[in-house]
Amino acid sequence: MAVSVEDRLAINELIARHGHIMDSGEFDRLDDLFSHEVTYDLGDFGLGARQGIGAIRDAAIAMGDRSPVGYHVTNVILTEAGGHVVRVRSRGIGIQADGSSGSVV
Numbered sequence: 001m002a003v004s005v006e007d008r009l010a011i012n013e014l015i016a017r018h019g020h021i022m023d024s025g026e027f028d029r030l031d032d033l034f035s036h037e038v039t040y041d042l043g044d045f046g047l048g049a050r051q052g053i054g055a056i057r058d059a060a061i062a063m064g065d066r067s068p069v070g071y072h073v074t075n076v077i078l079t080e081a082g083g084h085v086v087r088v089r090s091r092g093i094g095i096q097a098d099g100s101s102g103s104v105v
Contacts, residue, residue, distance in 0.1 A: 002080070003078055003080055003086055007086065008078060011078060011086060011088060012076060014032075014033065015033075015073050015076055015088065015090055016073065017032065017033060018033055018071060018073050018092070019070070019071040019072060019073060019092075021033060022060065022068075022071045023069075023070060023071055025060075027056075027057045027060050027061060028057075030053045030056055030057055031053050034053055034056065036052060036053060037052075038051070038052065038053060038056065039051055039105075040055075040056045040059075040104060040105075041104055041105040042059055042102075042104055044094075044102030044103050044104070045063065045066075045068075045094065045102045045104075047059045047062075047063070066096075068094030068095055068096055068101075068102070069095055069096065069097050070094070070095040071092055071093070071094050071095075072092065072093045072094075072095070073090050073091070073092050074090065074091050074092070074093065075090055075091040076088065076089075076090040077089045077090065089105070090105075091103060091104070091105060092104040092105075
C-alpha cells in the first residue's frame with residue numbers, strides 16, 4: 001500500500017515541528033516528534049549518535065550555550081515499512097552563533 005498524499009503531508013508537518021521545538025528549548029516535547037527507537041546522529045557537534053528520546057533530550061540540555069541558534073530539516077525521505085508503518089530519514093542543519101554549522105541525521 002502506497003503512502004497517501006495526506007499521510008505524507010502530515011508526516012512532513014510533524015518533521016517541520018522539529019526546528020521549532022528545538023529552537024524554543026521545549027525538550028519535554030521531543031516525544032511529539034520521535035519514536036522511542038529514534039537514532040539521532042550528533043557527531044558533527046561532538047556528541048556522537050544518541051539512541052532514544054531521553055538521550056536526545058540529555059544531549060540538547062548538555063549543549064547549553066553551545067546549542068545551535070537555528071535548526072533546519074531537509075532531505076526528508078519516507079519509506080513504507082509494511083502495514084501502517086512509515087520510516088522517515090532526514091538531515092538537519094544546525095547553525096551555531098559563530099556562523100559555523102553541523103549536520104544531524
